[in-house]
Amino acid sequence: MGKRNPEFVRLGEKDRSCITSNCSVVKEYSVDLAIKHPDYFFQFPVHKNDVAILKLNVDVEYNEFIKPICIIVDEEVNLADINQIQAFGWGITQAHKKKASDTLKTINLQLQSPLECLRSVQVNSTDEQFCARSPTGGDTCYGDSGGPVAGNYMYEGQSRYVQMGIVSFGSLSCNKSAIYTNVTSHRNWILTVLQTHGRQLLLGLETFPGVN
Structure with a gap:
């Protein structure tokens, strides 16, 4: 998470080269408050509790291009039940490139054992994180840090597309296993923030899905 708090978010955006005034589907909202996890810790390369929630100035108006994504707070939800997940972000597409992507990208990921991340980034993942590649x-x-990680999950007999993680950190080469924040392990904190600050919220400093 960056040192500066964001001043606004843009929802419905898929191409950053299109300015808001020319993109009718893009809506901009001011950020009233950035609520960082109280136990956030960073000492390169380690990030712990790498998650924040943004409180917006008004409720988000959903439409065909701007929709919420579910976060299941049921304690019975198990991330290991998902075979494949997707990460989304605006980061560079190759380690040697310096320019971030103008268009929103996605990549399919599979869960890995914590040992795989220990080998690739020399960091032991915690219960609040998971390893994937x-x-x-x-x-x-x-540039992808803060982006959402989501996948299909069978819940109460229905397949639901849910946010399971947030991009946190990985190897310098960007081609090995990486560590992601486990959203489900922060369910109690998320519920506390919801009860305290209401529903004008977004999860993750650079994450666009809202909390259902």
């Missing part, structure tokens, strides 16, 4: 090579990279 792309089965076809590549990975999330610089």
Whole structure:
């Protein structure tokens, strides 16, 4: 998470080269408050409790292009039940490139054992994190941090597309296993923030889905 709090978020955006005034589907909202996890810790390369919630100035108006994503706070939800997940972000697409992507990108990921992340980033993942990588090579990279990680999950007999994680950190080469914040392990904190601050919230400093 950056040192500066964001002043606004843009929802419905898929191409950052299109300015708001020319993109009718993009809506901009001011950020009233950035609520960082009280136990956030960073000492390179380690991030712990790498999660924040943004309180917006008004309720988000949902439409065809701006929709919420579910976060299931049931304690019975198990991330290990998901075979494949997707990460989204605006980061660089190759480690040697310096320019971030103008268009929103996604990559398929599969869960890995904590040992895989210990090998790739020399960091032991905690219960508040999970390890994942792309089965076809590549990975999330610089500029993707804060982006959502989501997947289909069977809940109460229905397949639901839910947010399970947030991009946190990985290897310098961007082609190995990386560590992601486990959203489900922060369910109690998320519920506390909801009860305290209301529903004008977004999860993650750079994450666009809202909390259902």
